Amino acid sequence: MAHPPRITVVGSANVDLVARCRRLPRPGETITDARLERVPGGKGANQAVAAARLGATVRFVGRIGRDDLVLRSLAREGVDTSAIVRDEGETGMAVILVDDEGENVIVVVPGANRRLRPEDVRVGEADAVICQLEIPDEAIAAAAAGARYFCLNAAPARGRLPFAPDLLVVNRYEYEAIGPYRGLVALTLGAEGALLLENGHEVARARPPQVKVVDGTAAGDAFCAALLVGLLEGRERAAALERACAAGALAASRPGAQPSLPTAAEVDALLAQR
Secondary structure: OOOOOEEEEEOOOEEEEEEEOOOOOOOOOOOOOOEEEEEEEOHHHHHHHHHHHOOOEEEEEOEEOOOOHHHHHHHHOOOEOOOOEEOOOOOEEEEEEEOOOOOEEEEEEOHHHHHOOHHHOOOOOOOEEEEEOOOOHHHHHHHHHOOOOEEEEOOOOOOOOOOOOOEEEEEHHHHHHHOOOOOEEEEEOHHHOEEEEEOOEEEEEEOOOOOOOOOOOOHHHHHHHHHHHHHHOOOOHHHHHHHHHHHHHHHHOOOOOHHHOOOHHHHHHHHHOO
């Protein structure tokens, strides 16, 4: 490709309220002495930032409310924010609990994300479009219709898909919920790495570098963006998958969602240590 990959991300933007605690509470239990952070997040905005840090030219399409935290974060990374729609309601929000081992539980309040409409979606000149399932199906369908190459990160899972992406990115639970898919599938397996499946057959496998997990919140977003960027750059599938696993591992080794996302140079440096 003569130019950096051009990616439009159509998806969610959230303000993340992250409480860090020694361990996650059990049902009905109260835990004190947590530390609270307020950071930009949302799977769509995370993937936009991740793709930009990995060298892509990125446009973000989404709907936000009165809070400008995510807008400022995207702008700092050079993401084109001209297609963002302002909403009179609240920006989406996620409440995230993270324990000392990096395990987390997440509750998402969709807010403005739920009101993203098909007429809001302006893909522009893009080599590929990424969507997730934190926005309405109608907006995803509009994004897919305008895409040369359509990547769907089917998270959070909600059963069989009304879409046919060129690249489907899922974890094992999302894959089970969707059922067999005949196209190209990236199946993430946590510490075990990831597989690429085509028509149900394995075509590549990679394992992540060993890191100390601090917070896995945006690891899947880093993986998804890195895989698509690598494929658009013309890398072999196995090499693109290896870079995606490394990007996910780096994100998991750092706190926060967007603050944890690695650059291309950081991915290169980690892979050079193997």
